């Protein structure tokens with residue numbers, strides 16, 4: 001089995017794309033699970049009122065249950081709302097519930113409205129008994145205040161790109177928004193990773209999409225891609241990552257490869273990406 005290097009400092013990664021259905025949640029869930037399986041300590045924060053990420057990791061998220069909503073509004077801490085994922089002892093989840101859909105309006109007038117998540121995450125990491133290797137944030141399909149909070153709380157953005165005809169539509173807008181957040185709120189922010197999802201190796205289109213994204217962002221697009229598989233789409237209905245649900249299947253293997261490639265990105269590679277983003 002390949003060795004997963006552990007980062008010296010906690011890596012904070014938001015999974016974002018304002019398009020729905022491109023594989024954000026699936027990727028946040030399965031990359032986190034693959035890293036946890038390889039021995040990393042991982043926290044996943046569900047920031048989508050749909051709570052799909054919580055569901056897929058088997059964590060309850062009924063309305064009224066302690067969740068990221070209470071964290072953003074300062075009622076509870078991350079330490080108080082995080083729940084263990086039963087399949088992986090080193091994986092914790094901060095659930096989201098439908099209550100979160102009111103948060104954007106409720107916090108809109110606050111002076112620190114962009115930094116609510118950042119403040120909560122920093123407090124948590126500083127106070128936690130254990131060291132976390134990774135924190136992933138699963139974003140809703142928008143570019144609203146919740147996503148800005150994610151962008152202000154992390155160093156790295158991971159953008160899943162679905163291998164389909166309109167794949168690159170909207171990507172420019174997303175990159176622009178990330179650039180604005182970097183300029184005004186979080187100079188530390190970079191797009192470290194793009195992942196092509198629902199890749200069908202038999203179709204020309206899938207290869208064309210991959211090649212096009214790769215030619216635009218050569219150092220950012222991962223070599224590994226995620227195939228479209230039935231097991232990947234079934235796993236959430238069992239409250240499981242595909243890593244736990246079908247550990248030897250194509251989906252689990254692909255996400256393990258992706259997780260390894262992410263783990264192997266050294267700080268110097270990330271610095272190079274940051275330097276190139278500054279030039280652009």
Ligand code: ADP
Nearest residue numbers: 020021022023024025026198227228229232233
């Ligand atoms: P997003 O979070 O970007 O809205 P999801 O991760 O929820 O997207 O994926 C959208 C739908 O596609 C879900 O039903 C999910 O199960 C399915 N899906 C995602 N990735 C794959 C894949 N590689 N193979 C098959 N189904 C997938």
Ligand code: MG
Nearest residue numbers: 024025048052
């Ligand atoms: Mg989602």
